[in-house]
Amino acid sequence: MAETVEKHEKAIRRFGVRYGRTVKRKLGKIEAQQKKKHVCPYCRYTSVKRLAAGIWSCGKCGASFTSKAYTVSKPAGVKAEQTMEV
Helix, strand or coil, rough: CCCCCCCHHHHHHCCCCCCCCCHHHHHHHHHHHHCCCEEEECCCEEEEEEEEEEEEEEECCCCCCEEECCCCCCCCCCCCCCCCCC
């Protein structure tokens, strides 16, 4: 039976028979996630690319910011304090 090869699995062919199937699949998913374009938290445009581990830059508004190493995390929302002073 012929299996369909997903896009991230094509990128891990460079490893050949080394390292095992599970490890290569996990790496392929991580690499596919980090190389895709992400949404900018400032201008909401899909043009954020990774410059280095944890450093991201938006191609539209020019904003450079830090986030997770492989993906852009959502900005932390402002939490309203629920404690009431009496």
